Amino acid sequence: MWNYEKRLEYPVNITTPNPKIAQIIMSQYGGPDGEMGASMRYLSQRFTAPNRIVAGVLNDIGTEELAHLEMVSTIVHQLTCNLSLEEIQNSGFANYYVDHTTGIWPQAAGGVPFNSCEFQSKGDPLTDLFEDLAAEQKARSTYDNILRLVKDPEVADPIRFLRAREVVHFQRFGEALRSVQDELNSKNFYAFNPSFDAKTFCAAPQPGAGQGNCCTR
Structure with missing residues (x-):
């Protein structure tokens, strides 16, 4: 369960629309390395986490990625707000405009859908x-x-924040990986799947219940 706060994780206040830059930043909404994929990846992986540390990290970061998704979509929205048809045509935004007007839709900078x-x-x-x-x-x-590519400081500022959080997430995943490796014999790191072959984190099986409840940690 989540509690939604009606504010962005980091403020976004862009006063100058720029649809050309919006098409670039859009990639971090629905592109191959964007925030939508990140949130879905981590929130899906958490269910087979082998210990509470890993499950907590995946849950925390997956949740924060949803906040980053909101930030990126806000940046794109503010960059495409109140555009004239001339601005749309001159910026190369016309193809996107035909399909989505100025609505937010997940795609990469090259136009490939999520x-x-x-x-x-x-x-x-x-x-x-x-x-x-x-x-x-x-x-x-x-x-x-x-x-x-971005020269507008109003756009670059929240992008720098998002970049910094990627570095923090990388460090936290490194700590999570170490917590898994510390529970394994160094000779068999890659010999088996610790979430499937070793059921040490599952609840004790109940009569007639097969392997027990792996949702209980």
Whole structure:
């Protein structure tokens, strides 16, 4: 369950519309390394987390990614607010405008729609956490690329905040990975799936209940 606060995690106050830049930043809404995929990845992976530390990290970061999704969509909205038809045509925004007017829709900067195949939930904590580490670095790289292209300080400021959070998330996933590895014999890190082959985190089986309740940690 979530409690929604009617404010952004970090303020976004853009006074100069720029649909050309909006098309670039849109990639962090629904692109291959964007916030939509990140939130779905982590909130899906948490169910097979092998311990409370990993489950907590995935839940916390997955929730924060939803807040980042809200920030990115707000940036795109403010950059495309009150556009004239001339601005739409001259900025290359016409193709998007035809399909969505100025509504927010998940796609990459190149126009490719969001696809859930862009993230994975494998059910193996080592596999998933290494993907999570890579995902945070790819998102950080994307924000770096955006900052090289964005000159408006009102846009760059919240983008810098989002980039900084990717670095923090990377560090937290590293700590989560260590918590998993510390519970394993170093010789068998990759010999089995600690969430599937070793049921140490499951509740004791009840009569007639098979393997027990893995939702109880």
